[in-house]
Amino acid sequence: MSSVLRIALVYPDLLGTYGDRGNALVLEHRARARGIEATIVEVPAGTPLPDSCDIYLLGGGEDAPQVAAAEGLRASRAALTRALDGGAALLAVCAGFQLIGHHYAAAGGRSMEGLALVDLHTVPGPDRIIGEVLVEPDPSTGLPTITGFENHGGRTHLGPGERPLGRVRRGGGNGDGSDGVLHGGIVGTYLHGPVLPRNPALADHLLAHVTGTALGPLDEPVVDRYRAERLSFATLTGSARRRAERRLHRG
């Protein structure tokens, strides 16, 4: 890492359907709060990826934009692998997660070539998985429970040498009881869009990977309150959750 932490927001015009910009904001904010100068580098569709960034963000997108993103990313694959080999991190979310594998299912069931950064592939599922998710992360990460929202039709299979981000306690994830992938500096997940605002520890995990040092906690009460609220609601369902929401805000 050079003196300034560079966060690449990759193709926000293609892979930004679910508020994916939020992840870049959180990384920038949490780096600066530790005195690390940080900047967001937007890489618009149609331009090559720089190899000089520290964290790369691939977000979610609709079918046609995902195909367009795959083409651009394949052309920039060498730059991305150079960066990753040099110690960069990659957060790949939803459509972006599917794109880091060998191949994925596009509209109409067509199988499209991905970046093959990780040994995984995605096939079409019988239905769309939509809703709140709770994931218990792989213990090696030391991360607390991850919460988020998912909205995807794909089912992702990891190769034998790969390990998931964690076990799904609620929701669908990869479709086999696990969610996402952990592979060196790469974190993949189906918890779409702004997964980092809900899970600041995951943001710090990525920051620690590129800075090489563990980061101390931040005193941000509103973030802690929010996380506690989301965790408690994600464990409730249906009418119990609706009652709880009303109690919290009207009582």
Place this chain on the structure above:
Amino acid sequence: MSLRRRVAILSGRAAGWASRTTGRGAGTQVSGRIMLAVDPDLLRTLGARDRVVTVSATNGKTTTTRLLCDALRHAGLPVVTNHTGANMASGIAGALAAPHGPSVAVLEVDERWLTHVVEPLDPEVLVFGNLSRDQLDRFGEVHAIVDRWRAITEADPDRHVVANASDPHVVHAAEPARRVTWVALGIPWKQDATTCPRCDALLAWPDGRFRCAGCGFAEPPAEFRLEGDALAVGSRRIPLDLAIPGTWNRMNAALAATVAEAHFGVDAETAVAGMAAVEVVSGRFAQHRLPDGRSARVVLAKNPAGWTEVLQWLAGRDTGVVLAVNAHVADGRDPSWLYDVPFEVLRDRSVVASGERALDVAVRLHYGDVACTVEADPLVAARRVGGAEVHIVASYTQFTHLTREFW
């Protein structure tokens, strides 16, 4: 009219009356639902009595419908409409079954319901406003709606279409029609229009107009254009002096005036004069007085495109802002969109995060370096927030709650 049809209408009207009398609602929706249950083919009969125009869009359909009604009435045309915002088949049936002479039926139609009502209603003219992401957890991706709209114009290419030339999704949907009146309204929200709806290549936006390098798909030349605060028609320039605020309402007015002139032969000057007095549309833009004398206005924002428009408008005003967000089914259960919206424009304003998802809003503002306080009740928040005036920007269920319960 068949007995079944008469029974359908009468029983529906009775239910509507009951709903109004008991204070449950405006009654249109429930009466329409009962009518369609008794006679599923009712829309076909009802649609044949009037000159039907449908208005559909992700944003602005309620207001455009209302403005078009006032424009046509101002020109002396009898009008019926589903002005309570009941924009699915049941609401439309309820509105059309109300007793009336031959009229122009100006119908707001939910963009996802358009396919289902066009065939039985057989409208004279379809109005296509704009399409962008909206409640993705519930309705899916934008292109699916585009494909459904396009199937409508392909099925009957002789039907007149009035369409926004600036929105590539809308142009793709309208193109198969042989007679399209294009109105260039501009497209402030381009985040859902990155790829070409025809060939999936990247769209370019030289001078703010879309063009596909792959297949040549481009903004069609438009006879009607929104230029700043005026509608330009050929060499005529008609100022859009409206009582309702914001660029987005000038877009709605320009669209409505285009329909009035291009389809109903009401010149745009007359149409705009008829719209000028509209101040409130189904609770939208209603101004209220706070106990301390300040004015408070409730503004509905349903999706990233709508929120972005409203925030940019507020950025130019000395106002306190209450952001009231829920995440019920009608709001979209996933508030990820908060990060699609440039709340950063509120940095020097007094801001309160509110609604059931106040903490989602507060954290979004925190990461956007916008200072705020948290107060779940938007009315308490409105009294506490600073500013010479107050705007409560509300998601759908917050908005309906505020307009129904509190004011």
